[in-house]
Each structure stands twice: as structure tokens, then as C-alpha cells.
Amino acid sequence: MLQYFIKRLLGLVPTLAIVGGLVFLFVHLLPGDPARLAAGPDATPETVALVRQDLGLDKSLPEQFLRFVGGAVHGDFGRSLRTKRPVSTEIAERFAPTFWLTVVAMAWSVVVGMAIGVLSAIWRNRWPDRLGMAIAVSGISFPAFALGMLLMQIFAVQLHWLPTVGADSWRHYILPSLTLGAAVAAIMARFTRSSFVDILQEDYVRTARAKGLPESRVIMKHGLRNALIPVVTMMGLQFGFLLGGSIVVEVVFNWPGMGRLLVDAVDQRDYPVIQGLVLLFSLEFVLINLVVDLLYGVINPAIRFR
Amino acid sequence: MNDRVDLEEAEGAASTGALASTEVRTPWTEFWRKFKRQHVAVIAGAFVLLLVLLAVLAPWLVPYDAENFFDYDSLNALPSAKHWFGVDPLGRDIFSRILMGSRISLTAGFVSVAVGALVGTALGLTAGYYAGWCDRIIMRICDVLFAFPGILLAIGIVAILGGGMFNVIIAVAIFSIPTFARLVRGNTLALKHLTYVEAARSIGASDWTIVLRHIFPGTIAAVVVYFSLRVGTSIITAASLSFIGMGAQPPTPEWGAMLNEARADMMTSPHVALFPSLAIFFTVLAFNLLGDGLRDALDPKIEQK
Numbered sequence: 001m002l003q004y005f006i007k008r009l010l011g012l013v014p015t016l017a018i019v020g021g022l023v024f025l026f027v028h029l030l031p032g033d034p035a036r037l038a039a040g041p042d043a044t045p046e047t048v049a050l051v052r053q054d055l056g057l058d059k060s061l062p063e064q065f066l067r068f069v070g071g072a073v074h075g076d077f078g079r080s081l082r083t084k085r086p087v088s089t090e091i092a093e094r095f096a097p098t099f100w101l102t103v104v105a106m107a108w109s110v111v112v113g114m115a116i117g118v119l120s121a122i123w124r125n126r127w128p129d130r131l132g133m134a135i136a137v138s139g140i141s142f143p144a145f146a147l148g149m150l151l152m153q154i155f156a157v158q159l160h161w162l163p164t165v166g167a168d169s170w171r172h173y174i175l176p177s178l179t180l181g182a183a184v185a186a187i188m189a190r191f192t193r194s195s196f197v198d199i200l201q202e203d204y205v206r207t208a209r210a211k212g213l214p215e216s217r218v219i220m221k222h223g224l225r226n227a228l229i230p231v232v233t234m235m236g237l238q239f240g241f242l243l244g245g246s247i248v249v250e251v252v253f254n255w256p257g258m259g260r261l262l263v264d265a266v267d268q269r270d271y272p273v274i275q276g277l278v279l280l281f282s283l284e285f286v287l288i289n290l291v292v293d294l295l296y297g298v299i300n301p302a303i304r305f306r
Numbered sequence: 307m308n309d310r311v312d313l314e315e316a317e318g319a320a321s322t323g324a325l326a327s328t329e330v331r332t333p334w335t336e337f338w339r340k341f342k343r344q345h346v347a348v349i350a351g352a353f354v355l356l357l358v359l360l361a362v363l364a365p366w367l368v369p370y371d372a373e374n375f376f377d378y379d380s381l382n383a384l385p386s387a388k389h390w391f392g393v394d395p396l397g398r399d400i401f402s403r404i405l406m407g408s409r410i411s412l413t414a415g416f417v418s419v420a421v422g423a424l425v426g427t428a429l430g431l432t433a434g435y436y437a438g439w440c441d442r443i444i445m446r447i448c449d450v451l452f453a454f455p456g457i458l459l460a461i462g463i464v465a466i467l468g469g470g471m472f473n474v475i476i477a478v479a480i481f482s483i484p485t486f487a488r489l490v491r492g493n494t495l496a497l498k499h500l501t502y503v504e505a506a507r508s509i510g511a512s513d514w515t516i517v518l519r520h521i522f523p524g525t526i527a528a529v530v531v532y533f534s535l536r537v538g539t540s541i542i543t544a545a546s547l548s549f550i551g552m553g554a555q556p557p558t559p560e561w562g563a564m565l566n567e568a569r570a571d572m573m574t575s576p577h578v579a580l581f582p583s584l585a586i587f588f589t590v591l592a593f594n595l596l597g598d599g600l601r602d603a604l605d606p607k608i609e610q611k
Binding site for chain 2: 014015016018019022026029137138140141142143144145146149150152153157239240241242243244245247248251252262263266267269271274278281282284285286
């Protein structure tokens with residue numbers, strides 16, 4: 001198990017190195033001169049030259065890359081052009097709200113999605129299935145930002161039950177996490193249903209029924225556990241969706257997280273912040289997928305790690 | 307795969323009797339026979355066709371100019387006979403804007419996925435057929451593209467290229483490439499060891515012929531299904547980018563951009579946000595239902611259940 005983990009971790013290195021390289025090149029792909037961008041529109045040529053030296057942009061590309069990697073390993077991504085504060089500080093402040101928002105959204109959407117999926121599979125082609133799948137296909141078709149605006153309009157503006165924007169208390173988390181998780185719950189429901197339908201036709205399920213086990217036990221013990229394997233894979237993939245989706249949802253709810261920081265940074269061409277965030281988002285996503293892979297072993301002992 | 311079709315044809319012939327003997331069963335008619343049983347998908351498909359027609363004819367259909375007509379007498383007006391979807395805070399007719407917006411959203415959805423599917427399929431066929439270093443390089447590129455979660459890749463590309471709808475389409479196209487590449491590669495790997503491909507090679511067919519004439523047709527079904535589902539996702543992604551201010555800019559009547567504009571006036575005129583939301587929802591829903599129907603019609607496993 002440990003060996004497998006290390007092997008997988010090493011396997012990530014080339015991917016992450018290329019991602020890092022791309023993020024590094026990002027500054028050089030931007031239209032215009034980054035030094036001029038950093039110095040501001042009114043800067044004299046002398047100031048621009050100074051800034052260029054300060055940012056290390058006068059050195060050769062490989063040298064700059066080494067500097068970038070060296071900094072990144074120590075969590076140093078330079079300073080924000082807008083606030084002049086270190087990028088790592090900017091991101092650190094915004095990390096927790098996004099993290100918790102994603103976790104809460106993932107938690108409810110997995111539970112609800114799987115419940116709908118299982119119930120739909122049990123009552124296949126009857127009304128609970130039809131209803132569940134109608135909700136699910138609507139869920140994947142309704143854009144998050146529109147859903148967020150709708151929920152905010154109903155529960156915050158009209159009914160005054162919940163706060164509109166901000167992230168101060170647990171009540172602030174309800175609407176954004178509902179918005180963010182809706183699509184994932186829908187995808188999980190569809191996916192759970194199809195994998196559960198397959199499993200209910202397996203021989204071991206028929207055996208369990210034949211030996212007189214109550215249906216609830218058949219479903220919980222023989223069905224659910226085996227259905228979890230593909231569902232967990234899907235969960236890993238959906239985490240990426242959530243991380244991306246959080247960007248849009250944070251804009252709707254004015255959430256003080258990394259997504260809104262990214263949108264603001266793109267808006268103001270604050271490229272050191274963009275670099276840091278893109279790298280962090282990717283790293284997070286890749287690591288989550290690794291964790292998901294390891295979870296297989298816990299759920300299904302039949303899978304041997306090699 | 308051909309065996310299965312033959313078998314089903316045989317069964318179909320037995321049950322329909324004389325009909326089958328006069329009618330030639332091609333894969334196309336076989337697909338149609340299964341597809342038209344999916345009533346929801348047929349309706350969704352008809353709706354998509356209607357949308358495309360509306361989008362094409364929009365400039366001649368709109369009652370008012372979508373960007374430059376301002377009805378100052380009925381600012382924020384609710385839907386009425388004169389303005390079907392009401393009027394926005396600047397006095398523009400929302401129905402006209404939604405109709406013109408359909409051109410942008412459908413173009414963004416279709417073009418970006420078409421480009422993504424084309425490039426992705428080409429890469430997938432190459433990677434799957436030639437294997438070796440070629441496969442490894444292409445799949446490594448896909449891994450890298452996959453390492454960017456959700457629309458982050460699209461945002462990164464827009465950050466480099468700058469905002470605007472054209473760049474959004476490019477960004478969403480690149481975002482679609484790796485999924486198609488992986489899908490087609492998987493299918494290619496499964497197909498290339500089949501006997502009929504072996505047979506084609508043994509009579510001296512070139513790699514080019516084998517890939518294009520013998521392997522590519524086998525991957526079409528999967529690509530078509532995925533295409534339809536992906537158009538829905540791409541429309542949402544493009545609208546999301548416009549919503550966060552990176553795509554179409556006001557006064558362009560792009561649905562996501564319209565919603566972003568409507569956000570400021572949610573308190574006073576929520577109907578301004580309602581119609582773009584519904585437009586996106588029904589359009590994407592239609593593509594998703596169509597995709598589900600296509601999958602059920604094209605997947606040979608479904609009928610056995």
C-alpha cells in the first residue's frame with residue numbers, strides 16, 4: 001500500500017512539472033510586456049527597466065524558470081501587482097472559505113445524489129425513478145450562476161431567511177453550497193443509478209435474495225458496497241468540477257474565496273496571483289484524485305495495489 | 307459488433323415478417339428504429355432543430371433591435387403583448403435580446419465542441435492506433451490538460467488571449483479536446499485488434515485507410531453521444547465565462563452576460579434575470595436529453611436489459 005502510494009506520488013511529478021512549466025510560461029504568453037504591466041501605465045522607461053530587473057525578467061528563460069521553481073517550492077510566488085503583498089498571503093487568506101465551501105457542497109451532494117440514485121434504481125422505470133431522473137437531468141442543465149441568483153432571490157431577498165452575501169456564519173454557507181453542489185448531486189444520482197441497476201442484476205444479489213435475506217439488507221450490504229467503487233471514482237472527478245464551479249459561485253455570492261480572487265486577478269491582469277492560484281487549484285485537484293485512488297483499496301479489498 | 311447487428315436484424319426480421327425482407331436495414335435505419343422509441347429524446351431533438359432555426363432566422367424575427375432599441379416609456383416593464391419577455395432597466399426588449407443571444411450561445415456550443423471533437427478524435431485515433439511514444443506524448447498532454455479542474459483551464463486561456471466571445475470559443479474548444487481524445491483512444495484500442503481490421507491489413511490496406519475507413523466509423527457512435535452532451539456543458543461554460551465578465555461584453559445579448567447585467571437590478575426587476583436563465587436551462591436540457599436518447603439508441607447493451 002505504502003509502496004503503491006509512493007509510486008503514484010512519483011507518477012504525478014512529470015504532470016505537475018509540465019503544469020508548473022505552463023504556469024511559468026503563462027507570464028511570457030501574456031500579450032504585452034509583463035514588466036511594463038507591473039510598473040504601471042505611467043512608468044518611465046527607467047522604472048520599467050528597474051522593475052524588469054527586480055522581477056528577474058532580464059535573466060535567461062531557464063534561469064528564470066529555476067528561480068520560479070525554487071520560489072514555488074518555498075511557497076513564494078512573488079508579490080501581487082495590485083496589493084503589493086506576497087501572493088502566498090493573499091491566497092492563504094482566501095483558502096479556508098473556498099475549502100469549506102467545497103467540502104460542504106461535496107458532502108451534501110454525494111449523500112443526496114447517491115440516495116436519489118439508489119432509490120431510482122430500486123424503483124426502476126416507476127414514478128420515483130422518473131421523478132428522480134427528471135430532477136437529475138434538470139440539475140445538470142441549470143447553470144450554477146442562474147441557480148445561485150434564483151436561490152438568493154427567493155430565500156434571501158424575498159423570504160429573508162438567509163443572508164445574501166459574505167461568509168461569516170454557517171448560515172452563509174447554505175445557499176452557496178446548495179448552488180455549488182446541485183450539479184454534482186445530479187451527476188452522482190445519474191451515475192449511482194446506472195451502476196446500481198447493473199449490480200442489482202448480478203448473481204450474488206440474486207443469491208442473497210434467494211437465501212431469504214430481507215431486501216433492505218440485500219441493498220445495503222450487497223448492493224451499496226459494490227456500487228461505491230465506480231461512485232467514488234466519479235466523486236474524484238467531480239471534485240475538479242466543484243473547484244472550477246466554486247469560481248462562478250463565489251462571484252454570485254461575493255464569497256471571499258480563491259475563486260473570486262482569481263476572477264479579480266484576471267480582471268486586473270494581476271499575473272503573479274493568477275500563476276499562484278492556477279498552480280494551487282491544479283495541485284489540489286491532482287492530489288484529490290490520488291486520494292480517491294487510494295480509497296478504492298479501503299472500499300474494495302479485492303483491488304490489489306501494485 | 308457486426309455480429310450483434312446481424313443478430314438483432316434477424317430477430318427484428320422474424321417479428322416484423324414481410325417488412326424486413328423488402329426494407330434494407332442499414333446501421334442508420336437501425337439507429338432510427340431505436341431512437342424514435344425514445345419519445346423524450348425525439349422531442350428534445352425537435353426542440354434543438356427549432357432552436358437552430360430560430361437562431362438562424364433571428365435577425366428577421368426579432369420585433370426590436372436587440373442592442374440599440376430603447377423603449378424609455380416602459381423601463382423594467384413586465385411581460386406584455388408588446389414586449390413578450392418584458393423590458394430591461396435600459397429599455398431594451400428582452401425577447402429580442404434572448405433571440406439574438408441564441409445565435410451566440412448555439413455558435414459557442416457547436417463550434418467549440420466541433421473543434422474539440424475534431425482535434426480530440428484525430429489525436430485519439432493517432433494515439434490509439436500507433437501506440438508507443440506517440441501515444442505516450444498525446445496522453446501526457448491530455449493528463450496535463452486534465453490537471454486543471456473544471457473551467458479553470460478555460461479561464462487561464464482567456465487570461466492569456468484576452469476576453470471576448472471568440473477567445474471563449476477557443477478556450478472551451480481546448481477544454482473539450484482531452485475528453486474526446488481519451489474516449490476515441492479507448493475505442494481505437496478496442497477496435498484495432500479485431501479480426502476485420504486484421505483482414506484489412508492483410509490485404510495491404512495502408513494505415514491511413516485502416517484508420518479512416520475501418521476504425522474511425524467504429525468510434526462515431528461514442529463521439530456523437532458525447533458531442534450532444536458536451537454541447538450542453540460548453541454552452542454553460544461559455545455563458546459562465548461571460549457571466550464572470552470574461553466573455554461577451556455588454557451590450558452584447560449573450561445570455562450569461564445578460565444575467566450578469568441583471569444582477570445589479572435583482573431587487574427591482576427579477577424578471578430580467580428570469581428569461582436568460584430559462585433560455586440557458588431549456589437549451590442545455592434539450593441537448594442533454596437528446597444526448598441521453600442517442601446513447602440509449604446507440605448502445606447495444608441497453609436493449610438486453
